[in-house]
Amino acid sequence: MQGIARRKRAPPHVFTTFCNKSLNLQFCAMADDRMPKVDISKEANKNIIDFIKLAEKNNLERVRKLQRLRRNNLITAFSLGAGVLGIYGYSIFADILRLYNLRALKQLSQNFIMDTRITDKIVKAAGKIKGGHVCEMLAEASPCAFKIIVGDVLSVNMESLFPPEEAKVWTDAPPNIHLIGNLPFNVATPLIIRWFKNISERSSAWKMGRVQMTLTFQKEVAERMVAPILTKERCRLSIMAQNWCHIEHKFNIPGKAFVPKPDVDVGVVHFVPLVTPIIDLPFDLVEKVARCLFSFRQKFCIKGISTLFPKSTRDDYARRMLDESALPHDLRPFQITLPEVGRLCFAYQRILDESPSLAKYNFRQHLDAELEDILSHEEALK
Structure with a gap:
């Protein structure tokens, strides 16, 4: 087969060039000059950008889900830790009660507040007491030095409990003297009525000036003292309290915070005696009219x-x-x-x-x- 001439194969780059030129010629022949030209590279770039944005959006959603999961895990961990510490703290307080042989007497409506956060909150509700004198009703065990006075809280004269130099004129600002207490339910209402009478007469602790009080009552009693007109809680106690004091119902304490647990919640009320009562008449007369009304x-x-x-x-x-x-x-x-x-x-x-x-x-x-x-x-x- 020597007489047959062999055709030389074109190099690859020549073939590629030839094909590209042929395709370009074919497209040019088919295309109309009036048709819009399409930039294939620009369309490809747009699709890539859209894909990247979609991936970024999905990644952000995953990050947010992980952050929520982490936050929920932290909340759960803190809740479990607080529960464990609460149980541990309650057991410590229970041991303290047994150690000092302290017993809440049901017939005296005694209930102890074992949570120091709540007692701190009650103290804050009393206002600025730093450097002042505090008479605590039925005080609990305390590391601080204090004096215990045994007597009937309904009849004790509290004027002698405070230094005379702390006294202020009635029309001045209240002295830095405070009555603070977690009152037993069975004496709370008679006691506050007695103190309203002392305020009207400016006797007992109120010889020292407009001494403030921060006290606990059953939630219903606290609501009655601050009740405005046209409410179901409005009663004789509302008239007596609002006539002689400016009253604020600061907050409520759930019954489960006490040991033993009472059947009701408790309200913390702050009293500031008024300079002049709304009804400037003798206490007994106002009380009688309100009671009969x-x-x-x-x-x-x-x-x-x-x-x-x-x-x-x-x-x-x-x-x-x-x-x-x-x-x-x-x-x-x-x-x-x-x-x-x-x-x-x-x-x-x-x-x-x-x-x-x-x-x-x-x-x-x-x-x-x-x-x-x-x-x-x-x-x-x-």
Whole structure:
């Protein structure tokens, strides 16, 4: 086969060049000059950028999920740690109670606050007490030096507990003297009523000036003391408290924070005596009017006011008090403001000035006497 000439194969780069030129010629032949030219490299770059953005978005979502998971894990860890420490701390306090043979007496409504964070919060609610004098009602075990005074908290004279040089004029700012306490439920209301009377007379601790108080009560009692008009909590205690003090319901303490656990929650209330009471009349008179007014809370107020007087003159005097106070006869006690209660008290005072013997009338005592007469009469008929 020597006569046949061998065709030489073109080098690869020549073939590639030839193909590219052929394709370019073919595309040019098919393309119309009016058609838009497409930049293939630009479209490819756009797709790559979109893909990168999508990947970045997915990565950010994964990072956020991991951060949420980490935060939830930390919260769970702290909760478990706090629970373990709480159980450990409770066991320590229980050991302290056993060590000092401390027992909460149910008949005295005693409940201990074992959480020092809560006691610190109560102290903060009292305001600035640094360098001051604090009388703590029913104080707990403390590493600080303190003096225990044994006596009836309802009758003890607290004036002697504080140095005379701390006394201030009543119209001045309150002295740096504070009464702070976790009061047993069964004495809390009688005690605060007694102290309101001391404030009105500026006696006992309030000879030193407008001494502040930070005390605990059942949550319902705390709400009654700060209750405004037109609320279901408005009562006699609301009138007495708001007449002589500026009151703040600071916060509530859940029952589970006490040992033993009571059936109710507790409210912390801060009292600052007013320079001048809203109703500037003797305490006993204001208390009597408020007590009778709210003795029939859901009835018209004329019903409660009438119990201030004997049956023979009851209706006439009750109408006179409402007329002189410029109050409608169909008002209910929880609808009456404190200044309006004051007008009723002044009207009652004018009636007493005319007939002083009416001051001795007590509706409850006469009611009990009438009941005894009825019962004795029924016994005689048997």
